[in-house]
Amino acid sequence: MHQHNHHSHIMKKGLMLAGFTFSFLAAATAQQVKYTVGNNNWDADSLGNHRAVVTFNGTDKVARVVIPWRRRDEHPELKRIIIQDAQTQKKITNVKTLVLNREQGDICFEPASGKGNYYIYYLPYKNEGRSNYPRGVYLTPEQTADNNWLQSVTATIKPNAIVKELEAVDAFNTFYPMEVIATVAEQQQLLLKHPAAGYLVFPEDRQFPIKMTDDLPQRWIQKGPSQAFAGEADKGEYYTFQLGVYARNEMKDVQISFADLTSTTGKTIPAAQLNCINTNGTTYDAQPFANKVNVAAGKIQAMWCGIDVPQTATPGTYKGIVTIKAADMPAMPVRLTLTVTNKLAVNSGFNEPWKQTRLKWLNSTLAQDNAVIAPYTALELKDSVISLLGRKVGINKDGFPAQIQTFFTPEMTSLSTQAKNIFTEPVHFHFTSAATGKDLKWESQGWQITSKDAGKISWKAINTTAGLQMEVNASLEFDGFIDYTVKVTALDEVGLKEITMHLPFDKGAAKYMMGLNQKGGVRPEKIDWKWDVKSKNQDGAWIGDVNAGLQFTLRDENYVRPLNTNFYLQKPLLLPTSWGNGDKGGITIGEKGKAILVNSYSGERTMHKGDVLYYNFHLIITPFHPVNTDFQWATRFYHKYNNLDSIKATGATVVNIHHGNEINPWINYPFIEWKKMKDYIDVAHSKGLKVKIYNTVRELSDHAWETFPLRSLGHEVYSPGKGGGFSWLQEHVGKDYIAAWFVPEFKDAAIINSGMNRWHNYYVEGMNWLVQNVGIDGIYLDDVAFDRITMKRIKRVLTQDGHPGIIDLHSANQYNKTDGFINSGMLYMEHFPYLNRLWFGEYFDYENNDPDFFLTEVSGIPFGLMGEMLQDGGNQWRGMVYGMTNRMPWTENSDPRPIWKVWDDFGMQGTKMIGYWVDNNPVKTNNPLVPATIYKKDGAVLISLASWAKEDTTIKLSIDWKALGIDPAKAVITAPDIRNFQQGQVFDKDAAIPVAKNKGWLLIIR
Template sequence: MLLKKIFPLILIGGLVPNLIYAQHIYPPQTPKWNADELGNQRAVLRWNASSKQAKAVIPWRNIKVNSDQKVIIVDSLTQKQYEPDAYFNVNEEEGSFMFTPMSGKGIYYVYFLPYQLDKRTNYPTATYLKRTDKTLAKDTGASLASIVRIESVDAFNSNDPMEVIATQKEIDQYKKKHQDDSYFVFPEVRERPIKMNRIPQHWTDDKKNSSILEGKTDRGVFYAFQLGVLPVKLDLKKVKITASPLKSTSGGTIESRYFNCINTDGTDYKGEKLQFNVDVKKDDLQAFWCGFDIPENASPGTYDGTLTIKPENAAAQTVKIILTINEAKSINKGFDEPWKMTRLPWLNSTLAQANTVIKPYTPLQLKGQEVSLLGRKVILDASGFPKQILTFFTPEMTSIGNKANSILNEPIHFIAKGPGSKTENWKSSGIQFTGKEEGKVSWSSINTSENLKMQVEGSIEFDGFMEYTVKITALNDIQLQDIAMQIPFAKDKAIYMIGLGQKGGYRPGSLDWKWDVAKKNQDGAWIGNVNAGIQFSLRDQNYSRPLNTNFYLQKPLILPSSWGNDNKGGININEMGNKVVVNNFSGARSMKKGDELYYNFHLLITPFHPINTEDQWNNRFYHAYKPVETIKASGANVINIHHGNEINPYINYPFVATKEMKEYITKAHEKGLKVKIYNTIREVSNRMYELYPVKSLGQEVFSTGKGGGYSWLQEHLHDNYIAAWYVPEFKDAAIINSGMNRWHNYYVEGMNWLVNNLGIDGIYLDDVAFDRVTMKRIKRVMTQNGHPGIIDLHSANQYNDKDGFNNSANLYLEHFPYINRLWFGEYFDYNNNSPEFLLTEVSGIPFGLMGEMLQDDGNPWRGMLYGMTSRLGWSEKSNPTHLWKAWDDFGIKGSRMIGYWVNDNPVKTDNPAVLATVYQQGKKIMISLASWAPEDTKVHLKVDWKKLNLDPKRLKINAPAIKDFQEAKVFNINDEISIAKNKGCLLIIQ
């Protein structure tokens, strides 16, 4: 009787209609108590007896409770907290104990999962408290307190019907009734997602029919449901779910082709078909999320059909489905109501996969063996590798000129050395072009030697990305001394370097590097000059993108079997006369006839496009959620809405407070402002509607990990995940995305929905876990129909042990073709690094971008050399508006920027440690000076007046007053100018 009385009270989420989707209530409910002090779950007891001690038996049915669990009792009258006098029995099914009712008759609260949070605000771990007394007492037969209810701190933390476990006795009884079945199938509606790998109590109810699924839906929407499969006699192999057509009594039919099971079939993020072999271990419960995409023109009525569950090694079972299709047609395919799981088809979307050209890029032009693209040209050798790579960008990086910059000194080539270091002589079949599109050109070539065959498949895309699959097959048994690829750079185009353990700056004269994937996220580098460079990355057929941003060590690179060769491989970089040779070697190995190795690699040709100074001067970011009027008054015109606020509360899931977000964006647009939102999917909020369908996919989307983290994750995801960012104000606990998976398809569709339904103008990326395929798709949907599609990328400096000592610019270079602005970032030191570091790792200029500074608000004097300021709104101290005013007073819009990196820059100083960048607006000049001198210094300007087309006799120099930057001063043309250590000045010549 006791169980029957309390069970409906446990099932808050399942019985109250407006709480069916409890985790999706917004704004969140006010908690009933402080969960971080007492835990999320409690029983409410009533004590009416007069004895000094009371007994409690609480059937909490909670999978999280352990045998040594601490229980905290709170006297409702005095609020005094204390432990039971004695514990009798504690397990996941129930707990019994004796306690003293300190206020006599009345209400007592029993918190049965109290925990303590550590001090890491944004990466907290909840440690569940263990009882003080480790022994269990003997039951003395005290009077029993009555249970009023079992409840959670709020609906989001509710252990709804799907998390109320069946007892072992109930499970045994159910198994006995179905003893002929080797596995059980439990159909379940979308409103009650399967959340654990245990049987919930309500499935063992005699009234539940486990062979029928009933539901209702509108037309033109995806109707989702689940099939829980539980093997009880053997492990199931390769489980498949199929559906018959659904038919109505009036003759209507929903064909089987409208059925999908996301666990067994899909489309990957590159648009390729997937089929999953789903094995289910004995006594593990696997949820299969399925559904029918109901056509808009389906006839209303009641339809029925069968669902067939067929493991490879067990008999098939069927479930009858009865689906009532309403007269109503869904709006926008039901995508506006994601709590109904209508967006599950997004996981298999191919939206924006077509390799169409994205502005400002131009279609590829193929002429003979030359491929031309925006500002660049690749001339292919008969081998299939580049014979020469040219760029046409000017040193200023503000335009594309006619002068070719030759990056290579000689063709890129492979060298294979056999016994006695005898070189294999390649003979090429020549290039065969296999694909010619506006956005991509592909080719192949076969190269053979006495003992090896090298099959080369290459391609180039409109942004300068080149992909090579190089398969080397042994024609005979051979003992190889080495297989290496050499990239011979022209020395004057190999000035700077990022990667392979090198911080951004001048390329060293020589470098010896070895693989160390366990600790280092390093598989290539960028080498180049400001207006010409190449990034190279070494891969094989088993490459999987590692995790980043604090989590590299939990999913590092896989050592390429070809290049790595059991850590025999590496890279040597050496100067040889007028060339710099990057020798990517793999070391000695033996190959048997027929053995294959994949020496795959990627190249990225930089810059991607000229820098857009006008965009830098015109678009001024406000990086905070503030009233539109406040931001308008500040002078900013682009608003970045981070997560963790009223209109974008949950990280990387901007689909909850959509009404509030749309109202804000509409108001901003009325004031002439653009709005961008935070959305990266590097991690995913626990508030996402599709949390449990995604969880059912195993480790496809959620990275495998040790679990832990905030209490909600531990109590409702249980295990095998990596806990990520947490926002206390919104109890938003994120889970790490595993990397390249179908959630990227959802991401693209989601961005498309946000653009078309809420009118967002762009996104703010805060480190990313996806690759360039997804980035291209995102840029396409965000720039559709004339939308601005502004994307800015922030990164915390990845050059540390947790991130595998990779440089942020090198890590994310494949995304740069689609980025509008950089914001690098936390842990970047603008005061104690060289100008070459700021140029290559922070400014973005060698790649066609411009940026801003973050850490400690940057160094404004050095930042101005690159056209950078800090960002308004991010910190109370940061206020670039004073510099913005100086820009506008000078008239920086439309000016010509000539950076210090330009050899014939018309303005220099007589101290090489004090650099100058020029902004020319006709006869008016603004000069930015910044110092790397070890102490305060004084300099004279060295000006080529002829290049500036100015007469110095008619000019004067003044340093305008700029708050927090400089005091007003006036100089004569030849005066000495004082520059403080680590600072600089802005001078106006007119």
């Protein structure tokens, strides 16, 4: 069973699982209650995950039992009880509940088989909603008892049945020991024993993560609060422990401070080696992290602490003091004793994650250096021009771009010596005075470099005008990402009629557009767009041609990355104060003089002395690199966990392992069955296949070892939400989360992550661990909930030491209400420099969109990428115009193998792709609705034709034979026979070629 290995390692110290017994003396009754776990020996989906096994030895017609179940769920009286006869498995209908509360259940029932065992299920539910997004609904009480029997049940009946055990359906579902609640009486006694304390501290071992925040566990009543904790760690281990803080009165700003740990022989583990993840650390972008922890009265907070034991530590016993302090409350010292063994921990203990060793990863800075990633080249600065792969940026004296140029051939297959300008004049702002109606004149002192390395150059400029100062801080990175922070400060009161930024695009670099309510395609003549953050994830656009373009996005200092993929409306964009200016801001795009002017305006406002506005923006220069067509022809994905021999037989070269299967069962947590995954990958490598796995951040499996430590961080890692979802989440996480994807087969329930947080550090470290220990060849990303900082780090660890580090990105079309009408290409453009292939994607309509939509939103070509088709297998005729097939074994009706065979028979390696979008393409058709793309090599050419015409049509080819290098006198046009694609035939050079609606041809001329 998969559920078992989740806990199989941590249950030591008198706690055993899978049918073994946990026991303690229940205060409510004199009997002993055992906690056991089953091996999924009943149907949890109809009976729930928990039952009391009750033994009846009497002769009465009514059995009465008092179950001291100590439940953490609220309102047990509103939930159904189902009683089963253990002998016959039949449901008992004659049941009467006397008391149902959180502490106990007092229940009478008819013991149908007389003496023996009976099962009382006390949290039965049913799943409603979609199978992958279930709603666990707890059944309400029902009246099934016969009236005469009910009347025979009187209060004089004494309890005559005993609780044999409280059993969870499996180890993963048990409440023992940390979710067995203390009774109200026990809690009151505890407080009477410690009358003066504003808070109590319960140090707790790492193997018992604190799970409840509203209830004390009974375990703490038995142990009592303490100001001492002892543990044992190996040399080099990251050793974690918890300080459970129970706030009797409200606590503000809880801080944990550490002193050196010292041994009897005078050796020390310095205080700097100790930390508390709840209050301090390092952010995902390598900044210092500090968090204020407040604990409301009556609540419990787990403070997770870590000791980074040096590898060189001398074995022995170390002692020191950990101090807990809250504002206006007395500090409390906790004596810490750590015994360091003579053993050297393997890999800091990271290979035993059930010991919570990987919490260290939350503060990792792995791969944060801005080292240049292949195929990019180091930045070069000469005078005021910075050069990068295929692009140049000139900087004006005010710090803004004077010009941006690209150097790619129109085919996108190589770099060119020919510059293509993106702008007609420098990027600039207009600040228009309300008093005069005229633009304020800015003075600039020029710009200075503030930092410079191979991967990033930063500069700053100060510009001034009457009453205003503008501080420009900018940086350009090796991939073409430009970040502008524009801080405008009022030195006096200034009335402004308008503030605008102008991006004056050259017409040659403004043919296509996506963003600002536009699906990808030819740019409309006029755009008039207004901010609407409540319902639209839109703050910019991409404008460009295939070999030159620019994405711009408008931000301010409060920008937070919104949630995406179905959850935009739950955490939308924040309106930038500067650009938005209430409802006054917007963007117009249209022809102005020589330029296509992008005019980002923010309307009228008065700035008072000392006011500050941030007019920040990002520019991303496209394309990123030439298209790698040879990689496209040679790399063929098989997107399913399957037998490796049968995969190899298809001709696929790379296997994508999704989640929800035997070697990667848990979503975004490939660390539990990693040995099975490694075995599979080793065999794949021996057969010449590569293996990539599904692993991203956006949601995280409930099987993650770190679930409860992460919950202790409040909303840092998990989004706030209304809870619900699958039963395990409701029973153990409780409330305040968003339930995400669910895999019924594995009962894997995920929780939505909150956006940009320290889990991304863990993610980078986890990828590094997978490359080193499991040998993965890359990852398959299913939409992305992190930014380019994390993407760069991932690419670095995936490609280290010569590993291939292939990344392909799938996106479901985000242009809809729940995703805030953003184009997938817009949303993910910052990641494109690090991807090897696109799979866009679900809900893309391959039948009813025009060629420009495919070119810009699906193919990846204007960005230096290539793609594959997904929805219903796509349209194989149209796909080949962009060099796209679909992938194995995605849909029945669209097997790519016949086209792969054509590629191999023709010899696609080394061909030059010339798309229909290239003006001097040597092969054209006489119908613009039937475009032609060619794949050319010495003495031969493969022509791909596809029709977007409304009905069947015929076309003629016009061929520049000289450019093809083929003698027309000897040329033959052959349509090879391709299963489910076309019937083989030969065409005359001047033939009218019939093209069926929505279909096309692959033709070979030799």
